[in-house]
Amino acid sequence: AQSVSQHNHHVILSEAASLELGCNYSYGGTVNLFWYVQYPGQHLQLLLKYFSGDPLVKGIKGFEAEFIKSKFSFNLRKPSVQWSDTAEYFCAVNDKVVTGGGNKLTFGTGTQLKVEL
Amino acid sequence: GAVVSQHPSRVICKSGTSVKIECRSLDFQATTMFWYRQFPKQSLMLMATSNEGSKATYEQGVEKDKFLINHASLTLSTLTVTSAHPEDSSFYICSASAIHEQYFGPGTRLTVT
Numbered sequence: 001a002q003s004v005s006q007h008n009h010h011v012i013l014s015e016a017a018s019l020e021l022g023c024n025y026s027y028g029g030t031v032n033l034f035w036y037v038q039y040p041g042q043h044l045q046l047l048l049k050y051f052s053g054d055p056l057v058k059g060i061k062g063f064e065a066e067f068i069k070s071k072f073s074f075n076l077r078k079p080s081v082q083w084s085d086t087a088e089y090f091c092a093v094n095d096k097v098v099t100g101g102g103n104k105l106t107f108g109t110g111t112q113l114k115v116e117l
Numbered sequence: 118g119a120v121v122s123q124h125p126s127r128v129i130c131k132s133g134t135s136v137k138i139e140c141r142s143l144d145f146q147a148t149t150m151f152w153y154r155q156f157p158k159q160s161l162m163l164m165a166t167s168n169e170g171s172k173a174t175y176e177q178g179v180e181k182d183k184f185l186i187n188h189a190s191l192t193l194s195t196l197t198v199t200s201a202h203p204e205d206s207s208f209y210i211c212s213a214s215a216i217h218e219q220y221f222g223p224g225t226r227l228t229v230t
Binding site for chain 2: 036042043044045046049090103104105106107108109110112
């Protein structure tokens with residue numbers, strides 16, 4: 001079974017600081033990769049995704065992520081965070097060989113980001 | 118964009134009773150829906166995969182007789198927590214799958230007293 005690791009559980013940054021959240025996965029085959037964000041009291045929203053092609057993926061709200069296959073990583077970055085980026089961030093992976101029903105996602109444990117003014 | 122709703126958003130029930138949670142895809146058809154459980158400050162744990170017109174596929178360790186899933190149409194899946202116990206208190210989230218993406222509902226907070 002595949003697993004997803006997010007090593008930073010809590011991150012506190014000041015506004016305008018740069019952000020990088022780590023994500024590593026264990027599956028050795030072809031994968032689709034996702035970052036989701038969950039703002040306080042809201043549901044999960046897709047930030048960005050990687051299916052194929054350019055390994056540097058740009059998402060909403062100035063976020064980007066880089067897929068490095070050799071490192072099994074898909075780290076999330078933002079050059080300058082804002083107070084409104086305070087949220088929980090989840091990395092997720094689904095393997096492209098679909099068995100059973102649908103595209104099962106495996107989530108990381110999440111990273112709680114707090115941006116201070 | 119694709120919208121998924123859940124009803125109710127919050128429910129409190131007594132031990133031993135059953136609770137039904139609905140998950141609807143509002144503007145698209147979803148052959149597959151997923152049910153997750155999220156514990157405080159933890160990640161989403163996949164409980165089961167629900168395919169329209171067929172039996173749900175449960176993840177290891179999830180009791181299928183306790184968490185009944187019905188996917189009667191391409192826009193509706195229901196999760197029924199039967200004979201609820203306090204340890205079933207949690208945040209239950211559904212998602213609906215379209216091609217390679219999942220769209221998440223807002224979740225249902227279940228409290229069993």
